[in-house]
Amino acid sequence: SSATLFEQLRAGGEFDLHSTRVQRVDTGRAPAIHCVPLGVNVEFFRPPSVPRANGTKRKTILFVGRLSREKDLPVLFNAYELLSAKGSYRLRIVGDGPMRRNVERFAARWPNVEYLGLRRYGPDLAEIYRQVDVLAVPSPSETFGLTVLEALASGIPVVAVRKGGPADIVDASLGALSRPGDANDFAAKIEEVLGRPRARPDVANVYRDHVLRHYSWDRTFTKLVALYRRELERTQGREVKEHTVLHAASTGG
Secondary structure, eight states: OOOOHHHHHHTOOEEOTTSSSOOEEOOSOOOOOOOOOOOBOTTTSOOOSSOOOTTOSSEEEEEESOOSGGGOHHHHHHHHHHHHTTSOEEEEEEOOSTTHHHHHHHHHHOTTEEEEEOOOTTHHHHHHHHTOSEEEOOOSOOSSOHHHHHHHHTTOOEEEESSSGGGGTOOTTTEEEEOTTOHHHHHHHHHHHHTSOOOSHHHHHHHHHHHHHHTBHHHHHHHHHHHHHHHHHHHHHHHHHHHHHHHHHHHTO
């Protein structure tokens, strides 16, 4: 697989982020670049006390995000239609934005599609995650993917696309990645993930443990503070050394 942007940056170089592909321009130096990801509130977002049974008749798909064109909602709608032609599924949509009317019209056409409107960040939103079986992220332009972390912390898998931030988070153990803009592949990946066993509590714990190891706010801030402390010590050490050299030069020592 191709290297991520961070891996390319870490190798050294400068990049033209406006080109369709990131091009490396060698500068002969390796900048000190550290990736500190955002975190998620693991107290709000946690699995339900009783795992959802694998045999639940109607599987529930969740979308959380801004209702706008870059979220590629038509892919989600088309994927849901494909899935509904094969089985019993429910789709719940949380968010607001310029495509709200499109969402409302789609929900009016399908009895098992529920538009929940905009929900505040906090326990209410966390409870919605606990009531579903999979998070769907069809957008190819997510810069990171906080909803992905919220879902995993809540013990549910994620189906996203192989482009953008979620592609750096989601692997086969946490869900699946589909081809961007391909509703057929997106539907197939949702179907495959929902077919995996989820009745065992350890399955939800796999998702949550991944977040606890890599994306809790405690871990994020611990890493960030350590980097700042290291940089301060390095800078202060350099200033002391430079001051000593200048003092020796001025005294002739």
